[in-house]
Amino acid sequence: MPRHSDFARFHALLSAKPRILLVCGAGLSASSGLPTFRGAGGLWREYSAVDLATPEAFEQDPGLVWLFYAYRRHMSMKANPNRGHHALAALAQKYDNVFCVSQNVDGLLEKADYPLEKLRKIHGCLYGLKCFNEDCDWRASNSTDDPLWPILAPASADVDSTNPIPLLDPAHPAPKISWDEIPKCPKCGAEEEYGLQRPDIVWFGEPMDDHVVRDVEEWIDGGVDIVLSIGTSEVVNTAASFLYHARSNGAIYVNVNLDAALPHHLGNLDQDDFAFAGDAMELLPKLFEPIIGDV
Ligand SMILES: [Zn+2]
Incomplete structure (x- = not known):
């Protein structure tokens, strides 16, 4: 198994109780049919x-x-939340050191009972x-x-x-x-x-809510050990800037995306980073299985 898609290596990181930032995009909800x-x-x-x-x-x-x-x-x-939403909700319910920035406006994380205090919806x-x-x-x-x-x-x-x-x-x-x-x-x-x-x-040409952006920046400044990009295209500037901010502060980057194995995405990885190519609905329950058990 390539080092960048090694589940066992990712699971070993979780045992050190890392601070985890989740950055979610439309790919998370794609399998819910939206x-x-x-x-x-x-x-x-x-x-x-x-x-x-x-x-x-x-x-x-x-x-x-x-x-x-x-x-x-x-x-x-x-629409119903899929196993990806449920995995993230279970993670945030059972684990303190996690925070989520979502670009999605569909309310599916909330419907999966993701704790609201650990969620900011930038759009x-x-x-x-x-x-x-x-x-x-x-x-x-x-x-x-x-x-x-x-x-x-x-x-x-x-x-x-x-x-x-x-x-x-x-x-x-x-x-x-x-x-x-x-x-x-x-x-x-x-x-x-x-x-x-x-x-x-938040429509095209409109600024993000200052309070939302500040909450996310403050959480990142508190230290991020692992940042996951989940189903985002990373072309949305604010989401990309959060990923960049976390990585430049030393976070290990984990790309969970259908196209994560394409050469230009793999070329964006540092030595310790990860890329899991596939549907977030299938991958997230496996990635966090040591914390959340069987979702
Ligand atoms: Zn008014």
Whole structure:
């Protein structure tokens, strides 16, 4: 077995009670059946995520952007955590020296009972709401109503490959939801034109939440022995910067990704680093088996 994919060598590290940072991306949730809408083929209707996941898109057509997020929210509510999520949740429940940064907005780690105090979601969450007025700090963890509001019902129709819903078919016009139909922010919406409720998601071109970034940086500064990159493409700048920060502080790097064995990824490894190529759902239970037992 190549040294970089040696489970026994990884397990030996765990016996020294290392501080472990987990950096999770879309690959963790892929086996739960959630599309990411990033990259080639990731279209929703005729739009790419970049067309819809911006403040400019929301200002132009908040109803369309809300339908896109309502659809993703509905799909996430129906999805179940996979064995990868359960393995990380078990690790964080049984082991103190672990902290997780997730790029995922799907809520599946929470659904697997991952402890919230050891989790920071740098891109927000499909279940949160905030105000579109930048000067307003209103936020809410929304209900589990599905649809969230009656106007978003077209996004909550059940769908499978044999029963596509009209909302997903670009040949059908998308339902038109006007600016006035979007629920207002309860704090400023009566006075402010931009006081609309919007998804609590970090859109393209928007900064991360300062508090979230600071929490992660402080945890890294407390010392990281092992940093795992799990299903991330590492092209998202903030996630890449956390990995870089941990590695430059001396952490051993563990790449858990479908393409981890490709030459350019292996070339990125230092002597003591690891690369496990495959599905996080299969790999994570094996990697942490000495701590979590049989998940
Ligand atoms: Zn507001």
